[in-house]
Amino acid sequence: MNGAELDRCREEIAQGCRVLAVRGLAPGILGHISMRVDDSRLLIRCRGPRERGLAYTTAEDIRLVDLSGASGADGELDHGYSAPFELPLHTRILRSRSDVRCVVHAHPRDVVAADLAGLSFLPIVGAYDIPGAVLAHGGVPVYPRSALIATPALGDEVAAALGDRPLVVMRGHGLTSTGTSVPEAVLRAISVDSIAALSLSVASAGGTVRSISAEDLADLPDLGAGLNQTVAWRHELARLPGE
Numbered sequence: 001m002n003g004a005e006l007d008r009c010r011e012e013i014a015q016g017c018r019v020l021a022v023r024g025l026a027p028g029i030l031g032h033i034s035m036r037v038d039d040s041r042l043l044i045r046c047r048g049p050r051e052r053g054l055a056y057t058t059a060e061d062i063r064l065v066d067l068s069g070a071s072g073a074d075g076e077l078d079h080g081y082s083a084p085f086e087l088p089l090h091t092r093i094l095r096s097r098s099d100v101r102c103v104v105h106a107h108p109r110d111v112v113a114a115d116l117a118g119l120s121f122l123p124i125v126g127a128y129d130i131p132g133a134v135l136a137h138g139g140v141p142v143y144p145r146s147a148l149i150a151t152p153a154l155g156d157e158v159a160a161a162l163g164d165r166p167l168v169v170m171r172g173h174g175l176t177s178t179g180t181s182v183p184e185a186v187l188r189a190i191s192v193d194s195i196a197a198l199s200l201s202v203a204s205a206g207g208t209v210r211s212i213s214a215e216d217l218a219d220l221p222d223l224g225a226g227l228n229q230t231v232a233w234r235h236e237l238a239r240l241p242g243e
Contacts, residue, residue: 001037009035009043010062016104016182017045019236021055025106025193029053031174033182034090034103037064041072044090049080067091085150089176092155093162100178104185107174114196115142115169119203121195122211130220131228132191137217140192141165146172167192183233190236 001009016033020026031054034044045054046063061081064072069083077083090103114121121140123133143161147154149170158176162168167177167188175192179185199209211217237243 006037006043006064007059009037010059012182013043013045013062014057014059015237015240016186017054017057017061018240019186020104020106020189021053021057022239022241023190023193023236025108025189026054027109028107031106032084032086032090033105033185034094035182036094036101037072041066042090042094044083044087046077046081046083067095085148087150088152088155089149089158090155092152093159093176093178096156096159097162097164097178099180102179102182102185104177104179104182104189105174106177106189108189108193108196110196110200111169111175111193112172114199115171117200117203119196119199119209121169121192121199122209123217124195124198124202124209124211126212126216126220129191129194130223131187132195133212133217133220135166135188135191136195137211139165140167140169142169142171143173144171146170181229183229183236186236187229187232 013033013035020031032045034042036042041064043062043064045057045061048061063081064076065083066072069087071077089105093103094100121136123136126133141161143158149155149158167175169175175189177185177189202209
């Protein structure tokens with residue numbers, strides 16, 4: 001990547017962080033997004049000298065680091081910036097999944113609550129959220145530990161739990177989603193958070209959370225990336241204050 005491409009990616013990652021915050025998936029100071037640059041470096045939201053939380057992330061907070069968390073280029077970790085403690089969560093998933101370019105880690109309350117309540121993440125909706133239904137139908141794995149993923153060994157455990165799926169729920173912690181782009185990974189996280197919130201509402205009303213029928217699942221059309229990602233992402237950016 002040249003400098004202009006890196007700057008564009010920094011801004012997209014920063015926007016993704018702000019979208020997570022506005023959606024309530026990362027309402028405080030915890031969470032991060034990364035993007036693979038090459039085999040040995042990634043862009044990632046770093047801890048900075050003016051830390052205020054994901055809602056206030058700017059492109060300046062997105063820094064180029066290597067797989068150990070050291071500076072990926074001259075000046076990247078100057079002025080008090082440092083890689084997040086859970087860098088191994090990102091690097092070990094990127095190492096194990098060549099198809100993944102972006103990793104999102106967030107702490108959505110409803111996802112945590114639904115899992116702790118023993119609710120599975122099922123395709124309970126259809127046309128309400130077609131990409132979400134398709135994702136849930138393929139299965140949403142759960143990493144059963146509530147640890148801070150700060151070592152390569154723990155990162156490997158999460159990567160193993162994720163397997164070939166696009167997203168893994170982390171018990172008592174949050175979720176980690178993946179994608180070929182920031183919009184894809186963030187939108188997947190939003191879909192699973194929506195399913196979690198609906199599942200909690202059904203359970204609290206005394207109902208039973210059930211998948212929609214196989215027939216309805218089969219009838220759901222693929223509306224294409226133009227609507228599922230391009231328009232959906234434009235909408236998410238429009239929700240951001242000042243955008």
